[in-house]
Amino acid sequence: MIVLGVDVGGTFTDLILADLAKQKLTIHKTPSTPANPAIGVVTGLRAICEKAGIKVSDVDSLFHGTTVGTNAMLEHDGAVTGMITNDGFRDVLHIGRHQRPQHYSIMQDLPWQNRPLIRRRHRHTVAGRLDAAGVELVALDEDAVRAAARELTAQGVESVLVGFLFSYVNPAHERRAAEIVQQEMPEAFVTTSSGVAPQFREFERFTTAAMSAFIGPKVRRYIEELQAELSAQGLKGELHVMTSSGGVATPEMIAEKPASTLLSGLVAGVRGGAWIGTHAGTDRLITLDIGGTSADIGIVVDGRLTEADTRSASIAGFPVMLPMIDIHTIGAGGGSIAYLDRGGAFRVGPESAGADPGPAAYGKGGEMPTVTDANLVLGRLAPQNFLGGDMTLDVEASRRVIGKLAAQLGRSPEETAEGALTVLNSNMANAIRSRTVQKGIDPRDFTLSGFGGAGPLHAAEVAGMLGVQRVLIPPHPGITSAMGLLTADLEYHALRTAFAVKGSIDHGRLTGLFDDMQTELSDIFDRDGVPVEKRRMLREGDLRYVGQGYELKIDVPDGPLDEAALQQVWQAFHERHRAEYGHAFEAAPIEIVTVKLRGLGEVEKLGTPPEAKGSVAASPVGQGHCVFRVDDVLKSFETPYYDRSDLPVGERMQGPAILLQTDSTTMVPPNWSFEVDRFANVVMTRDED
Structure with missing residues (x-):
């Protein structure tokens, strides 16, 4: 059985191919193609199959994490959507609830009012009413539904939500109205509130269904195009898509309920971290997935992924009444830009340099100082060994952009770079506290797992800020989300x-x-x-x-x-x-x-991670001057660079050290020690003071 996990991120598309019978893993990263993510998936599919020495047709199942729906919400780039609801309830989506997100602010952002998913001109009302027990009080006016559908067609609407009061008890009116709309608008995406979230609380139910309608055409079109592309490449295996609840679903189910993919890619990372943590002997884990633009935080308690409260779950500020893993995202990543705001305060993120032009270190014309540039200036990245040597970083370009910011601050480039990392790490530590300390959970009782392209660079310092004593870095940090896809049912x-x-x-x-x-x-x-x-x-x-x-x-x-x-x-x-x-x-x-x-x-998936091979003794592949803050003083350390795949298993080693591999770089600070466990995880432990 050969299974493939494909996670599409903002910068890279990550792939992991697993031959379950041979317990053999092959990994690959390819640039994402935001204009059409399916192109990046297909490109990566061909490349990883060639690398593994197999044909595309040999792949039995493909598990996919997508951000198409999430991005459509975050960028407010969905379909022109209409709504048909009860007479007198046209503005439920606008009014919301009396309980506002920020009780005393008169300047707060209310997304359902400032950037509505369904504009008022596209919301139509019809006669028809059920009582709280689902008993019909007023018959559905089918002629009015038909007229509303025709008017929505004339308005250029391509997706329609049918949402009536008390449909969670009796969905008959919604279903009949949806049938009529589909007859009148055969090309439109039509959904009902009872089909998406059959629960009481009409504002949250209507809003969740409105999201499904808003992103539905884009998600459905993407899945259809992806299936066609994969079939054209010769893939005969089944396609499964990760959902927000931590499982996977078939394309048919995703087409029916596109809102179930709103956290698709992010959840895969937490799943991967939890699976690795279980085999590493810990069932209490804080996952920190840091990419190019954002950091995603998840909590695993007693081996179970923490689920979001249905009353507090949200996407882009809109409430969501769907089963979702509790993930907190902040704008913090390798591409996050360091700058002085209008008040002269030193800030890092959420604005990012992205993939193009990216950090100055990439040599693509970037002129803004980023976290990646700060790490390079401090010696924490090996310029000749980035992405396994496939890319060379421009040290001078990084020093130039960091130097400009340093001049504004009146500090040295090293102080400025270290300050940028401290600000970024503090932002992430505070975000973790909001999911732990503020909920009565002591983070010191947990292991912190850092992954994503930048997670292993920052995990130890974030853990230190939280008082966490143990850090776990997976074998392939940059593709942990793709690996998580292969652990789901x-x-x-x-x-x-x-x-x-x-x-x-x-x-x-x-x-x-x-x-x-x-x-x-x-x-x-x-x-x-x-x-x-x-x-x-x-x-x-x-x-x-x-x-x-x-x-x-x-x-x-x-x-x-x-x-x-x-x-x-x-x-x-x-x-x-x-x-x-x-x-x-x-x-x-x-x-x-x-x-x-x-x-x-249950589906065929990864069982036990492959055991580490390791070497007899560790030999550095190079060394460099790395700058760390120790006892509140910046110090330069002659730091060895190791090829992570050459590290011996079970041998405790002392930091500082930089561990190199294709998909990420791991930074072990001074006063931390590390070893490789039997499953090739790097386990870092904070030394006693």
């Missing part, structure tokens, strides 16, 4: 709104909701050809104390939901509430708001 989700209160539970109804969802997911797995013995169904529920405005997700046991089974659920909720908020109300009534079913379909 098919994963689909179903949910139903329950509104069941402890003490008055209809046990048969509650069990029936789970049975109904199981039938729904089983039908999907049947369509995908997943054998019954390779399926798992995991029950969950969103619970709250009656009167609360937020819920907590709790595991629900299999089997009939009688009083004994529900007692386990109530107790688990009390314990989770106490852990999350510091207290629990044991005597208060509990409400099951939503019941959920997570379906997993």
Whole structure:
């Protein structure tokens, strides 16, 4: 079985080919092609197959992480979208909620008002109304729906959302309206709010569905083009696409629910980090994925990827009611630009030099000082051995642009470069604190895993700022996201709104909701050809104390939901509430708001990482003067450069050291030691003071 993981980033497309039978890995990086990401995927596919000595047709499965949907949201570059909703509710998408993101700011940015996904002129209303129980109060005006669809066509709309009140209980009106719209607009992408997020809270439900409609045509078109390109190259294996919940889905499911890809590429990195951490002996991990423009932070607790709260999950400022892994992204990467703002403060990022022209070190005409230039000035990058020697860095160009900034500051180039890295690392450390300390989690109890092209350069110093004692660098840091793709199973989700209160539970109804969802997911797995013995169904529920405005997700046991089974659920909720908020109300009534079913379909994937070969003894391939801040003083160290693949396994070595490999560079500071474990991970440990 040969499987291929392909992660498309802003600068590079990363690929990893795994022959599962031989436990052989082949990696490759190729420049991304933002205008048409499929070109970069196909180029990389041909190159990595040639490198591995196989034909494209030998690949059995291709797992793909994409940023097409994410970028469409971040750049506000989606389809011209229209909406059909109930009379009197045209402005739900604009009004939002009384609870604003920043309570006391009169200048805050409200994206649903400042840059709406669906402009007001494209939002049409029709008669038709259900009550909260899903009972029809006013019949759907089908003629009005038809007229609205024709008007949307005349307005140049290419994607339509149908969103009605209480459709999460009874989707009949939405489904019928969608049928009419599809008849009138056969070329349009048509979606319903109940088909995307069948949950109560109409603003969040409508907004999530609006995202799906906004990015739907672009995502669907990309997947179709990619499939056609792959087929033309001779690929006969299945295509699977990573979703925001950490699993993969078929192209057919992605075409139906494009919003499920909103964190596709980012989630793959956290999955890869968690998988590597498990085999390295740790199930409590902070993942730090640093690329050219951004740093993505994920938390793994007890081996499970932390999921975002459905009330706080968002993309580009818009609320999302979909299963999503909790990932926090900040503008911090190798291309981040260092500058003085209008007030004279020293800043780094979020603006980036990108891939073109990129940092001055790349020799493509870049004239802005970047993090990559700062690392080069400090000797932390080997100019003759970047990308495994495929690229030579321009030291003089980096010193020139850093020198200009240094002149503004009245500092030396080395002080300026080190200051830029300190600012960047502090930004990342503060971002990690927001996901740990502010949620009652002590980061010192975790291992920090740094990956991405720039993660291994910064991981140790960020860990030092957090008091983290152990850092884990994967064998192939630059393609960890691509590797994470090869660790996922098919994963689909179903949910139903329950509104069941402890003490008055209809046990048969509650069990029936789970049975109904199981039938729904089983039908999907049947369509995908997943054998019954390779399926798992995991029950969950969103619970709250009656009167609360937020819920907590709790595991629900299999089997009939009688009083004994529900007692386990109530107790688990009390314990989770106490852990999350510091207290629990044991005597208060509990409400099951939503019941959920997570379906997993096992696919062929990576099992155990290949064991490291290593060498008998480490011999430096070079050395250079590297500058580090030690005891609050900048010092220059004669620092050895090692080829990482030549490092012996299990031998503890002392920093400072620079470890070179094709897809990344690892920096070990003074006062840190390191060794290679049996799976070729570099494990850094902070020396005791």
